[in-house]
Amino acid sequence: MGVNLSALVDFTPISLSHLSGKIIAIDAFNTLYQFLSSIRQADGTPLSNSSGKITSHVSGLFYRSVNLLQEGIKPVFVFDGLPHPLKTLTIQKRREIRNRAMEEWEKAVKEGDMERARSKAAQSSRLTPEMVEEAKVLLELLGIPHLDAPGEGEGQASVMAAAGEAWAVGSQDFDSLLFGAPRLVRNLSLSGRRKLPRRNEYVSVTPEILELEVVLERLELTREQMIDMALLIGIDFNSGIKGIGPKTAVKLMRKHGSLEAVMQEKEVNIPKFQEIRDLFLKPVTIPARSLEWGAVDAKGCMDYLHEQFDFGTSRLESTMSKLAKLKSSRSQKSLDQWF
């Protein structure tokens, strides 16, 4: 979801070890969705325990978090609060897509079309309040801080990064740049490969970083103009202008300078544009609080994952032993503080 700028900017690959000692504010909903849609069996059935309870989200969260902690990275997970009223239409559309995908998935399984089944299954992913609670319990056992944003989790995470409370935002979306995050890191993934949507192919993925300053320089726009550009393309809060994609939008913004000027020139109107702009420029957030990374409760973690989700004890033990080997935290500084 969110605005797609991949046609306009390139990410720079970065290794996880480069992020050692850094605080990354992770968009929790975005990440859990990612797990729910990608961690599935060949026919699209999500991972589940013996009583049929879905475990894809805890599995992904557990192994990814351990991976990050091992590298000395300090994650903080930021959960979404209430969706903004302007997002209602998007949410309603997503629900329709999900319900339709659910039916098509069943149909594809019956017809034996496994590729289609997996793809439809991924689209039917639903993150329940129960899953969110399960994720929070696991994070606490791992000693990883989490917080609830009053509004968009991505907005909260971005404001934290802009204030220097986190080094970067971790998300697959570009929206954190609109929210003013100085750096966006994506593919903080553990598997090293990801399935291409709607195709039976995998691409290897490595963590990548995008810096706001570089993006703005490349686009030749200010952040305010980039937000206006996103409104033209269409984002979670509006549907954009038909026929205007990223490349046209950036040209129009460079030429006319503001959304108002573009709308006048093209004789179109984007309803409530000022309200949407303000969502990005002044997101609803909670004030900073001190973040602490506690010790990992190894036994608590193993018991929780084994008893509630039927995780095998031998794999759990080997993963936990990796964490036990973690040395006293030595944190890599960046040169920035000496400039």
Add this chain to the structure above:
Amino acid sequence: MFKAKIRSEVLKEVIDVIATQVDEVKFTITTSGINAKAVDPAHVAMVDITLDKGAFEEFKAKDTEMGINIEKLREVVKLTKSGETIAMELDEDHNRLVLSLGNITRNMSLVDTAGMSDPKIPGLNLAAKVTLELDELRKGLRAAEPVADHIALIADENNFELRADGDTDFSSLTLVKDQLVELSCKEKQRSLFSLDYFLNMIKAVSSAQNITLEFGNDFPVSMDFTFADSKGKVSFLLAPRIEND
């Protein structure tokens, strides 16, 4: 305008040094030589490299800049042997660099420099200054490699030590003042660094004999050396790791 001839081994060292930080770089060209500054994506390390016009066999230039893909340039240099000469000419009309080596001509498209910001160089006041033979430093790093993923640089009035404390093993390179080219340090200074980063940068140095390290207490280290008959200057900077932060 930029038109020059350079020995293959000098260009190779320039490439190796810059490749420790970035894949693409912007060269700033003036009438007196060329310079590049590059910071690695995590902002942990940076390099500032200058090549005086005297390092070139021939050099003619007016103020300009050019964006280069380092790996592409490396491919070209690989076609030559040490001692051979490579001719370069900036073709600003077609936004490319034209390289000639022997009977080969290679047109290389330039990289857009719009997204490349000029990194600032931090002004640091570092209390310890140590100049030693590069081979000694290499030995100390090699000894540390199997022991830990970090090394400490320690100096006082009379000694310089490079030590690695692992979980079970330990390694130390200790040099007294007489064994060093230069040591100036009034009070004991100690900073910790990622061994990976340190090695990566030192491995890129091929021709220098001595290297000067300047560091403090939990401060970045600067590593300075010259090459190409002192006509080339490199300054690396590496941010420290802080213990029990």
